[in-house]
Amino acid sequence: MTQVTMTVNGKAVSGEVEGRTLLSTFLREHLGLTGTHVGCDTAQCGACTVHVDGKAVKSCNMLALEADGASVDTIEGQANPDGSLNAIQAAFQEHHGLQCGFCTPGMVMAAAALLKENPKPTEAEIRHHLSGNLCRCTGYHNIVKAIMAASGQDVAAVAAE
Amino acid sequence: MYNFEFVKPKTLEEAVAALSAEEAQVLGGGQTLIPTLKQRLAAPAKLVSLSGIEALQGVRADGGVLTVGAGTTHATVAAEAGAYPALAALAGNIADPAVRNRGTLGGSIANNDPAADYPAAVLASGATVVTIAREIAADDFFQGMFTTALNDGEIITAVKFPIPEAASYQKFEQPASRFALVGVFVAKYADGVRVAVTGASEDGVFRWSEAEAALAANFAPEALEGLAVPAEGMIADLHGSKAYRAHLVGVMTKRAVAAAG
């Protein structure tokens, strides 16, 4: 066992992990932050997306020890300080960007990474950016709409309207 | 996944020392290796992460050569390889954004997946693969599916890409994995044209020399009329037959030449 220390959603945390412990396992099982979902555990679906030092990564495909000393953001840290939903989360609710909700934490984290880099993405850029995030329910259109809305853009033009 | 010891050295010297242990293996971005470990297709006793080694990071253009550190992520190459636009575009289209934030150039070419993108760029550019021990020409580096000239524990430190006059990579994506079903990288230099094909052959990435000769005489899609790679030796799977892949090689090469202009 090795000691790992990181900042998760602004709070310093540490724990004892094995070499093989995944970041997703550390977040969910050691810290109890089960908002980060594990859908495929094979780096395909993106449900486990979190930010490490501000960059989106699939936490099922990164070792916890690789994040030693890093700053990690998960879905649990996305709400506004007063507990209300942030702009992206509120837009997902408003535009029915989720059904079962399993993919949603990863979708929200992927969207947050996109909007940080590109505050007014086009529909095509949003779809391209989400290529590593799978949703079995929505058919994606409402997710794309939610992200358009969260970036302050008109959603009326999104495909299949 | 079996357990292993994890170490993250800060210098290449420490990494080399750590790799001298029995059953030690290099960890790049882990985007291929971690799934492999989960399937128990590999079971190293020790993983030596390269992510803490500053000397393996970064993109630098100098005297017509773009040098990319082996630990540089696909996302960083996409953002910073502006001096070689076709290479930046290729990197920006590998996998998805989260994988691009972890996966590295060194890991991709060390793995030499027959459908990976980078091997096509390295081979078409006539690049030099720099390791801790030596410099290896791209023509000697790739030795068939998942096989390279690397010795056990030999760390790739950088790749030096001569910057071409014109180039383009065209990838026909396998729609589920987005790996290349067929990908063709065409690069035009003052002394000739190089064409490298990935995704198609059972021997992994290869050069299409007939196309190179035709394009050296006339760098235009029409120069490829009537040329075809043989279907024999192409990959056949549920996504495409040998003949289909052989046909796509011609189509994607024409598109790459048209896009390179």
Ligand SMILES: Cc1cc2nc3c(=O)[nH]c(=O)nc-3n(C[C@H](O)[C@H](O)[C@H](O)COP(=O)(O)OP(=O)(O)OC[C@H]3O[C@@H](n4cnc5c(N)ncnc54)[C@H](O)[C@@H]3O)c2cc1C
């Ligand atoms: C969902 C998904 C989609 C993908 N899609 C694509 C795609 O479309 N196109 C594509 O080309 N790739 C794709 N990949 C693969 C991706 O590009 C990987 O990042 C890459 O193949 C391996 O790089 P890595 O740094 O993650 O290496 P690792 O997984 O860490 O290592 C791979 C191998 O290389 C060795 N190695 C690593 N670094 C070095 C080094 N510096 N010197 C010597 N040996 C080293 C390791 O020991 C290991 O054997 C995809 C991966 C995933 C998970």
Ligand code: FES
């Ligand atoms: S659980 Fe990590 S990508 Fe699916």
Ligand code: FES
């Ligand atoms: S809402 Fe169910 S998987 Fe996306």
